Amino acid sequence: MVKKKVAFYTIGCKLNYAETSTIARKFSNLYYQHVSFKNYADIYIINSCSVTKNAELEFNRIVRSAINQNSQAFIIAIGCYAQLNYKKVSSIVGVDLVLSYNEKFKIIDYINIKYLKKSYPKILSKIKTNNTYFPSFSIGNRTRSFLKIQDGCDYKCSYCIIPMARGASRSDSIENILKNIKFIFSNGVKEIVLTGINIGDYGKIHGTNRRLYTFFDLIQAIDKIPEKGRIRLSSIEPNLLKNEYIEFFSNSKHFVPHFHIPLQSGSNDILGKMHRRYKREIYQEKVKKIRSFIPDAYIGSDVIVGFPGETHKHFLETYHFLKKLEISSLHIFTYSPRENTKSILIQEHVSKKIQCQRNKILRNLSNKKYRFFCNRQINTKKTVLFEKNSKNKKYIYGYTENYIRIKIPLNSYNLFYINTLQDVIIKKIDKDGIMIAEPIK
Structure with missing residues (x-):
């Protein structure tokens, strides 16, 4: 039997990467060759x-790239x-095929039934928002797992x-999350990113409106597992990052000192127009x-510039x-x-020139802040996942x-460092903002 060759491409967030990896595992190596x-x-x-x-334009570009590789390929859009x-x-x-949230996890059924290149209107699944929950994680191709x-x-x-795309907030059970964490660590992965x-709104179980757990319940349960490995958080809303969580992370054996907290604007007027909850x-x-x-925690942030109604004064508030x-x-x-978003109705547009x-x-400010943060880490001992x-x-x-990019000179001795945790001393920062370190032997 000749195996069909299948390839995957992910645009967007870590959650998309987790789901792509889960969907890819449905394509058994017995019948498909992953390329x-x-x-x-x-x-x-x-x-x-x-x-x-830009994400939508990237999709168009990626479709063209696939066609250039094989003009007769069967192309499926999900996400x-x-x-x-x-x-x-x-x-x-x-x-050739567009699958909605629910159908993308049944992709093999569609492949088996519909795998045929069409020259007339595309095959569409039934598109609807669904509030079911599909557990997902990435594993196999990366040092860390999402x-x-x-x-x-x-x-x-x-x-x-x-x-509108993802539906209402809903969560996996603590029991299933712990089971997946143990499975991932047992397969040699050294770091897991919770996505x-x-x-921060974790705890609402799909199919119900009830909150069975809290985010604090989850992180406390994770920190008790005996398996060795690092746990990193993805983005968490500032109003949901409670002080008790921060204190807990400061003494955690698994959770690393890394926070990504979206701000979006430093102007309370603009935050109000954005309908942010803080x-x-x-x-x-x-x-x-x-x-x-x-003190040495990495704190990253998201900021949106050029939101409708953002005046020069509002921007200066954000900058300062x-x-x-x-x-x-x-x-x-x-x-x-x-x-279909409310902001599109705001008439006070900001020109593209001013947006740029x-x-x-802000990018220049970010570069300065990152270099300042890194310079404070010089001559400190850190643990690096290579x-x-x-x-x-x-x-x-x-x-x-604490999420600092590190490099050390490659030699025959440290080739085995790949996918291992190694202690280093940070020495200096290079012109590209990467820290140079020396292993502690």
Whole structure:
């Protein structure tokens, strides 16, 4: 039997990566040969994103890339873009099958029944928002694993389309999460990233409106497992990051000192227009709390520039607020209007030129903050999880527990460092912002 070649591509968040990996495992090696997306394949599966316009444009580019590899390939679209704009996605030349949230986890059934290149209108599954829950995690190709603990969101931020794509907030059970963590660690993975759409809202079980657990219940249960390995959080909302969590993390044996807390704006006026559930004073309080309990913690943030109605005064509020804040870096997003969101109705648009200027200013601020944070780590001892690196033969790279990118010169002695945790002393920072370290022998 000739095996069909299948390739996967993921656009967007860590949650998408977890789900892609879970879906890929449904393609048994007995019947399918898994290949790189850059190679010839019979089936290409693209997990899409709809957070920004750029993510949707990337989907179009990836479809063209698949067609260039094999013009007769069967191309399947899944993910948020496929969920929200299935008619538009199905009209893209080359796409054969569009699967909604529910159907993408039954993808093998569709492959077995529908695997046939069509020249007429595309095959569409029944598209609907579904509040069922499908456990997912990535494993096999990476040093770390992304483990889904929660899906959906009950928040109604005025710019965000994700609740429409993902449905209401719902969670996996603590028992199943612990089982998956133990399985992942037993398979040689050294670090797990807990992912979801709104992980701080963990505890609502799918199919009910009841909260059976809290996020605190979950992290306490995880920290008790005997298996060795690091646990890292993905993004958590500032209003859901309770002080008791921060104190708990400061003494944890598994959770690393790394927080990603979205701010979006340093102006309370703009936060109100965004329908965020906090003011900047709450955010400032959380950063100070982290610094008091975990001084060397990495604190990353998300900021949106050019939101409708963001004046020069509002932007300056954001800039000066961030400049004084003891955070480590920023992810800066330029506002991208999304259909069916409330922000699209705000008439006070910010020009693309001004959006780009504000984006650049904050990126420069982020670079300064990151280098300042890294310089404070010089001559400190850290533990690095080293990764496989095929591009640069001179160095081996990895991340410290507090998320600093590290490199050490590659030699025959440290080849075995890949996918291991090693103690190092940080020595200096290079021109690219990567810290150079020496192993502790």
